Amino acid sequence: MIDPELLGRLIDRHAPALELYARQWCGSAEDVVQEAFVRLAVLETTPENPVAWLFRVVRNGAVNAGIASRRRKRHEEAAAANGPAWFQPDAGSEFDPDIVQVTLASLPIEQREVIVAHLWGGLSFQEIAELVHTSRSSVHRRYQAGIVTLRELMGVSCPARSNPKDPTNPA
Amino acid sequence: MSSSLEPEGSDESGLSGFERSLGSLKPASRVQRDRILFLAGQRQAKSLKRPHWSARNLWPAIAASLAVVSIGQGVLLARRPTPEVRTVYVRMPPESAPSSERPEPASMPQIASRSAVAFDPRAIPAVDRRLPLTFFDEPGRTPNSPVIALVPAEKPLTAAEGLKIRRSEPFDLGDSL
Numbered sequence: 001m002i003d004p005e006l007l008g009r010l011i012d013r014h015a016p017a018l019e020l021y022a023r024q025w026c027g028s029a030e031d032v033v034q035e036a037f038v039r040l041a042v043l044e045t046t047p048e049n050p051v052a053w054l055f056r057v058v059r060n061g062a063v064n065a066g067i068a069s070r071r072r073k074r075h076e077e078a079a080a081a082n083g084p085a086w087f088q089p090d091a092g093s094e095f096d097p098d099i100v101q102v103t104l105a106s107l108p109i110e111q112r113e114v115i116v117a118h119l120w121g122g123l124s125f126q127e128i129a130e131l132v133h134t135s136r137s138s139v140h141r142r143y144q145a146g147i148v149t150l151r152e153l154m155g156v157s158c159p160a161r162s163n164p165k166d167p168t169n170p171a
Numbered sequence: 172m173s174s175s176l177e178p179e180g181s182d183e184s185g186l187s188g189f190e191r192s193l194g195s196l197k198p199a200s201r202v203q204r205d206r207i208l209f210l211a212g213q214r215q216a217k218s219l220k221r222p223h224w225s226a227r228n229l230w231p232a233i234a235a236s237l238a239v240v241s242i243g244q245g246v247l248l249a250r251r252p253t254p255e256v257r258t259v260y261v262r263m264p265p266e267s268a269p270s271s272e273r274p275e276p277a278s279m280p281q282i283a284s285r286s287a288v289a290f291d292p293r294a295i296p297a298v299d300r301r302l303p304l305t306f307f308d309e310p311g312r313t314p315n316s317p318v319i320a321l322v323p324a325e326k327p328l329t330a331a332e333g334l335k336i337r338r339s340e341p342f343d344l345g346d347s348l
Contacts, residue, residue: 001215004208011204020198030201034210041211042218088197097196119186119194147190156189 002046011037014051017120020086021055022062024112026069027083032061052127055117059131095154103153111146114139 015033022029036057040050047053086104087097104112110132117123117131125143129136151157186194 004212007211008204008208011202011207015202015204015207016198016200019200019202030203033202034207037207038210038214042214084201085199088199090196093196094192095196100193100196115193119190120196120198147187150193151189 002041002043002050006046006050007037007041010040010050010054014054014121017116017122018054018058020120021113021116022058022065023083023086024109024116025059025062025066028065028069029062032058032065035061049127051121052123052131055121055123055127056131059113099154103150106153107146107149111142111149114143115146115150118143 015037018033018036019029022032026032036054039057040047040054085097086101089097104115107115113132114128117128118125123131125136125139129139132139
């Protein structure tokens with residue numbers, strides 16, 4: 001059984017990112033995350049990497065919840081897209097959270113989940129590769145492609161050093 | 172909008188300025204920490220209270236086994252074959268034999284206690300030969316097998332048809348008759 005203090009720290013540290021991750025597939029993200037933490041609490045032995053384990057459970061639960069909700073109501077997907085905000089309003093941020101949400105939601109799910117898991121979940125590309133059952137290089141390609149698309153959609157120019165083939169780059 | 176991000180490059184974590192700015196946004200969370208901890212504790216208590224599956228299924232398995240045994244024995248009892256009736260033909264004693272020479276009739280328990288070799292049909296009076304004699308396996312028990320009845324012979328028996336104690340083993344009385 002997991003230590004309650006460790007469980008509390010995991011909730012404080014990773015619950016928001018896990019919820020954002022689950023929201024890529026379903027609208028009831030908080031239920032999926034809650035169930036994942038409860039399942040972690042009743043495990044006989046704590047996983048070696050609890051964070052990666054949580055992301056895997058949340059991903060499976062969110063995918064299943066998304067499929068079930070689409071079967072139940074076709075319009076629920078649209079309702080989920082117009083549902084709660086993905087990010088906290090932050091006046092000090094350089095980006096508008098609503099714009100980031102809309103832009104991020106427009107990405108393919110393969111790119112979205114990698115970006116969310118890496119940027120907000122803190123998972124390495126290797127951990128994400130194990131999570132989505134693909135190679136590390138494939139995960140890296142998806143991530144880079146998603147970031148480039150986000151840049152384009154948000155009107156952020158790309159530096160020549162990081163992506164010289166970017167058409168938005170004046171150089 | 173993001174001119175402040177330029178120029179940018181990857182830091183030691185491999186994130187560019189754009190990625191760092193994106194990552195600085197805090198995901199909104201509606202997850203209730205206390206509720207998760209409460210549910211986790213509740214689920215832990217349930218899992219601790221519930222015994223292992225083998226222990227949970229032990230008593231039902233024992234009960235089911237005993238039920239099967241009881242039903243089987245009930246079926247066997249209901250289908251038990253009827254007690255086998257064995258008929259012993261006794262040769263009629265000669266008419267000329269004086270009745271005074273006959274010994275005292277043996278009582279039924281005495282007959283039951285005698286061995287088959289010591290059994291003497293001449294010792295039974297004519298009236299007794301019409302009575303069914305029942306041999307009990309044990310005193311005070313309902314006879315299961317054998318049940319022996321004495322039936323008067325319709326005609327004189329030959330030596331080969333003599334006294335049969337058992338169906339498969341004709342009893343040879345020898346010189347006793």
